[in-house]
Amino acid sequence: MSSLTTLMSEPAVTAAPSEPLTSLVARMHAHHVGSVVVTVDGRPVGIVTERDVLRCAAAAAPGASLTTDLAVDVMSSPVDAVTVRDEPRAVLGMMRERGYRHVPVLDEAGHVQGVVSLRDLARVAEVGPPDVPRGLKGVVVADTEVGDVRGAEGFYHYREHSAIDLARERPLEDVWRLLVDGALPSTAAERDTFRDEVAPLAALPEVLRPLLPAIAGSSVPLDGLRSALSIVAAAEGMRPTIDLDPAGRRADALRLAAVTPTILAALWRLRTGHQPVDPDPGLGWAANYVTMLTGTTPPPAHVRAIEQYLVTTVDHGFNASTFTARVVTSTGADVGAAIVAAIGALGGPLHGGAPSRALALLDEIREAGGDERAIDAVIRPRIVAGERIMGFGHAVYRTDDPRSLLLRDVARLLGGPVVDLALATERRVVELLEELKPGRELRTNVEFYAGVVMDACGIPRDMFTPTFASSRVIGWSANVLEQAAANKIIRPSARYVGPPPPQPVPPLTGSGT
Numbered sequence: 377m378s379s380l381t382t383l384m385s386e387p388a389v390t391a392a393p394s395e396p397l398t399s400l401v402a403r404m405h406a407h408h409v410g411s412v413v414v415t416v417d418g419r420p421v422g423i424v425t426e427r428d429v430l431r432c433a434a435a436a437a438p439g440a441s442l443t444t445d446l447a448v449d450v451m452s453s454p455v456d457a458v459t460v461r462d463e464p465r466a467v468l469g470m471m472r473e474r475g476y477r478h479v480p481v482l483d484e485a486g487h488v489q490g491v492v493s494l495r496d497l498a499r500v501a502e503v504g505p506p507d508v509p510r511g512l513k514g515v516v517v518a519d520t521e522v523g524d525v526r527g528a529e530g531f532y533h534y535r536e537h538s539a540i541d542l543a544r545e546r547p548l549e550d551v552w553r554l555l556v557d558g559a560l561p562s563t564a565a566e567r568d569t570f571r572d573e574v575a576p577l578a579a580l581p582e583v584l585r586p587l588l589p590a591i592a593g594s595s596v597p598l599d600g601l602r603s604a605l606s607i608v609a610a611a612e613g614m615r616p617t618i619d620l621d622p623a624g625r626r627a628d629a630l631r632l633a634a635v636t637p638t639i640l641a642a643l644w645r646l647r648t649g650h651q652p653v654d655p656d657p658g659l660g661w662a663a664n665y666v667t668m669l670t671g672t673t674p675p676p677a678h679v680r681a682i683e684q685y686l687v688t689t690v691d692h693g694f695n696a697s698t699f700t701a702r703v704v705t706s707t708g709a710d711v712g713a714a715i716v717a718a719i720g721a722l723g724g725p726l727h728g729g730a731p732s733r734a735l736a737l738l739d740e741i742r743e744a745g746g747d748e749r750a751i752d753a754v755i756r757p758r759i760v761a762g763e764r765i766m767g768f769g770h771a772v773y774r775t776d777d778p779r780s781l782l783l784r785d786v787a788r789l790l791g792g793p794v795v796d797l798a799l800a801t802e803r804r805v806v807e808l809l810e811e812l813k814p815g816r817e818l819r820t821n822v823e824f825y826a827g828v829v830m831d832a833c834g835i836p837r838d839m840f841t842p843t844f845a846s847s848r849v850i851g852w853s854a855n856v857l858e859q860a861a862a863n864k865i866i867r868p869s870a871r872y873v874g875p876p877p878p879q880p881v882p883p884l885t886g887s888g889t
């Protein structure tokens with residue numbers, strides 16, 4: 377909300393107590409105001425409003441004029457005044473409570489500086505920003521055709537195709553094409569055309585190669601990815617989205633999404649003392665990623681499991697990182713800036729950083745004995761202490777997370793002791809949450825089985841969230857392109873709740889400069 381000084385009429389229309397009422401009426405007309413402040417030496421002693429004038433006229437004998445009435449006879453006195461430092465919402469509340477339509481506004485010295493009317497304040501209050509729930513929960517902030525999450529139904533889709541069906545039936549490149557170009561390939565030739573277009577884009581730019589060891593040595597891969605993608609975007613001259621046509625924006629988005637897995641794998645290998653493995657244009661996305669990461673040819677079952685995981689994580693509604701990408705795009709910044717910002721948002725444990733934590737929980741349970749008693753011993757005190765159990769609960773789903781159901785199937789197919797422990801843990805934790813947090817409908821989210829599946833496929837734990845990022849960059853790309861195509865800068869408001877400004881700048885005490 378604005379300050380009082382921007383809302384009030386200034387200078388105030390004033391009169392002396394001895395002036396005839398007719399002069400005040402003429403002054404109100406001349407200045408188009410509804411009140412005159414009666415002052416002595418610049419300080420308010422009363423106020424005469426249109427309402428006072430009407431009341432006076434109604435009380436006068438028929439045909440009598442107002443010339444004999446003086447301001448002092450008619451004015452409301454004493455007068456309540458406010459100061460320029462008062463908060464408009466508080467002033468509005470006071471005026472409504474006391475039935476005032478006009479209030480003099482005093483400067484710091486107590487002289488009348490202006491007058492604020494109920495209408496001025498009410499108008500600002502009405503058009504002022506509406507209050508929204510904390511965290512914008514449930515607030516619609518954009519129209520999108522990229523996809524949608526239906527929390528109550530336990531369903532989400534990419535451009536009207538169930539994401540889970542896509543994960544079961546299509547390779548990642550088909551879904552990438554769907555997200556960025558708007559349609560799945562409908563023929564093998566269309567699929568090949570897209571694959572042939574994106575395969576060479578996975579190569580590391582030469583300018584980045586000599587810089588990667590330093591990046592890998594100084595940061596974890598997800599943080600390193602931010603640095604590396606910034607370099608790619610700058611080195612390849614990516615221009616503000618606002619200056620590009622759709623083809624230019626698409627080209628930048630494809631390049632960044634294609635090179636992301638290569639960068640991540642290279643950062644990981646350098647960090648662990650190995651040489652990066654270049655992408656093989658003959659391999660599909662998932663096979664390439666696992667090969668570049670591990671340096672060995674993965675079994676097809678692992679490739680397919682990872683690919684299914686990657687397809688399920690391409691996009692998921694207006695989550696924090698997607699919103700971030702759109703906010704940055706809305707400023708007209710380049711695609712690289714939007715993707716890098718989104719990676720920053722994804723890094724937080726409440727968004728993308730939980731799968732390794734969920735697995736750490738399974739470790740703890742295994743070390744405690746691995747049976748139901750161990751699960752209880754590890755989980756119950758945490759819930760009682762108000763902690764959140766990693767891999768459970770979701771901001772949108774109030775039923776099973778469909779990604780978790782698919783990944784549970786994938787995990788079952790892969791098998792192994794960790795999978796068995798995860799299945800038992802899921803069952804028991806859901807029971808404990810139901811007992812200790814009744815009615816919250818807390819089930820496993822995508823992160824719980826994601827960690828289990830990636831672990832079973834040999835993806836190192838430190839690469840869980842980066843692997844999530846490697847496919848989510850496709851969803852961000854689609855959102856960036858959609859935002860840029862029909863842009864409006866995203867610029868919400870905050871309500872200031874600190875001490876009333878302006879506070880004097882305190883003098884510096886003590887010696888030194």
Ligand SMILES: CC(C)(COP(=O)(O)OP(=O)(O)OC[C@H]1O[C@@H](n2cnc3c(N)ncnc32)[C@H](O)[C@@H]1OP(=O)(O)O)[C@@H](O)C(=O)NCCC(=O)NCCS
Nearest residue numbers: 726727730763764765766767768769770771816821822823
């Ligand atoms: C994902 C998450 C942030 C969603 O949070 P949210 O929508 O704000 O959830 P809510 O605050 O509405 O939760 C409602 C209640 O369930 C509880 N709750 C939610 N997730 C919980 C969890 N994982 N473990 C224990 N309690 C949980 C909350 O404490 C809250 O309890 P209260 O009503 O007594 O205050 C939250 O479930 C969480 O922190 N999960 C663990 C982290 C995780 O797995 N992240 C990956 C998400 S894909």
